[in-house]
Amino acid sequence: MPDNSILRLNRLRRTFGGVVAVSDLTLDVCRGTVTSLIGPNGAGKTTIFNLITGYLHPTAGEIIFNGRSLMGLKPHRIAAAGIGRTFQNVQIFPQMSVLENIMAGRHLRSRAGFFYSSILPPVLRGEEKKIQESAEKQLHFLGLAPKAHVPAGSLPLGSQRMLEIARALAIEPKLLLLDEPASGLNSRETIAMGELIQKIKAMQITVLLVEHDMELVMDISDAVAVINFGSLIANGSPAEIQANEDVIAAYLGE
Numbered sequence: 001m002p003d004n005s006i007l008r009l010n011r012l013r014r015t016f017g018g019v020v021a022v023s024d025l026t027l028d029v030c031r032g033t034v035t036s037l038i039g040p041n042g043a044g045k046t047t048i049f050n051l052i053t054g055y056l057h058p059t060a061g062e063i064i065f066n067g068r069s070l071m072g073l074k075p076h077r078i079a080a081a082g083i084g085r086t087f088q089n090v091q092i093f094p095q096m097s098v099l100e101n102i103m104a105g106r107h108l109r110s111r112a113g114f115f116y117s118s119i120l121p122p123v124l125r126g127e128e129k130k131i132q133e134s135a136e137k138q139l140h141f142l143g144l145a146p147k148a149h150v151p152a153g154s155l156p157l158g159s160q161r162m163l164e165i166a167r168a169l170a171i172e173p174k175l176l177l178l179d180e181p182a183s184g185l186n187s188r189e190t191i192a193m194g195e196l197i198q199k200i201k202a203m204q205i206t207v208l209l210v211e212h213d214m215e216l217v218m219d220i221s222d223a224v225a226v227i228n229f230g231s232l233i234a235n236g237s238p239a240e241i242q243a244n245e246d247v248i249a250a251y252l253g254e
Contacts, residue, residue, distance in 0.1 A: 006031040006175055006206050007052070012061035014047055014230075021047045023230040024061070029175070029223075034197060034207045036217045038241075039227035040250070045210045046088055048227070049177050052208075053085050054078045066174065084168035085177035088210075090160045094153025098144055098163055101152045102135035105167035138166040142196070158189040165196065175206045182213045194220050218242065226250070 007029040014022040022044045029035045037045050050056040052063060054075040063070045070078055079085075084105075093101050139145040142162045147155060152163055161181055168176060178197070182190045194216050197207055211217050217224060217238070224241040226234040228250045234241055241247055 004030050004032075006066060007208070008062075008064040009048070009052075010062040010064065012048070012051060012063065013059045014044075014051060014056060015059045021230050022051065022058075025227075025230070025232055027225055027232060027235065029206060029208055031206055032201070032204060033222040034201050034209060034220050035223045035225065036209045036211060036221040037225050037227060038211065038214075038217060043227040044230040045227055046179060047230075049085060049179055049208075049210065052078075052177065053083060079171055079173075082172070082174035083177065084171050084173035084175070086161070086164045086168055086179055086181060088179045088183065090157070090164055092152045092160055092163055092167070095151055097149050098152050098155065099132070099135055099139065099148040101163055102138050102166050102170050103131050105170035135166075135170060138170055141169075141199075142166045157184050158186075158192075161185070161193070162196070165200075169200070169205075173205060175208065176200060178207060178209045178211075180210055180212065182211055182216055190216055 005028040009025050009027045012022055012025040025048070037048065039045055047056065051058055052070070054070065054073055065081060065083060068081065070081070093104065096104070136145070136148070139148055142165065144159065144162060144166065147159065152160065155163060165178070165181065182193050185193060190213060197209070197220055201207055209217070209221070221238050224236065224238055225232060226241060226247050233250060234244045234247045236244070
């Protein structure tokens, strides 16, 4: 495993019956970078995210994060180890306020669960106050402070995606997995999303991105890995990927 690698997928394999979703995939994600994982629909990208975060278990292979194996760990343990994620379909608590949604993410780092906050003993109420203060900082960072107390479900899609990222950042991740963060966004919102991802990188948080917007991918990525039928067919800089004949044939088109 290279010294600058924060995540290594080593001969990772996942099958569903006779279907091979991920096939002997080896990939290193370098610390402090934005790495994009691209490929056609059904190529296995979200399956890879689910394997990394413990929602699925590999059929074979190994996942190493920060020098530690993640094999067999449950999703909340993997999150606590420093991996945050968003989902292809936005997953928020729609009836809870924007602020409460972010606080729910932050409670992974606390000694008491979010829904017990109203009956906390005094020693933990100070911790609750710190959690709220941390969540408020995330709101300002994402530009959502004016919406702190409105129901999260009332936000437009672009703001909901920002909120989901804010909640993922609340656990103080070392690695952030973003699953199609620009999906459904207009051009202005997509530009804002790209700027946000660059700000996250500047915070020394490594980003692994699944995205179909190729202009966004090529603008913000340090490295691009291309998956087709569950296998890695190319890995390199955006310029190298754009010039790769296998990628052009399989995905980007002439």
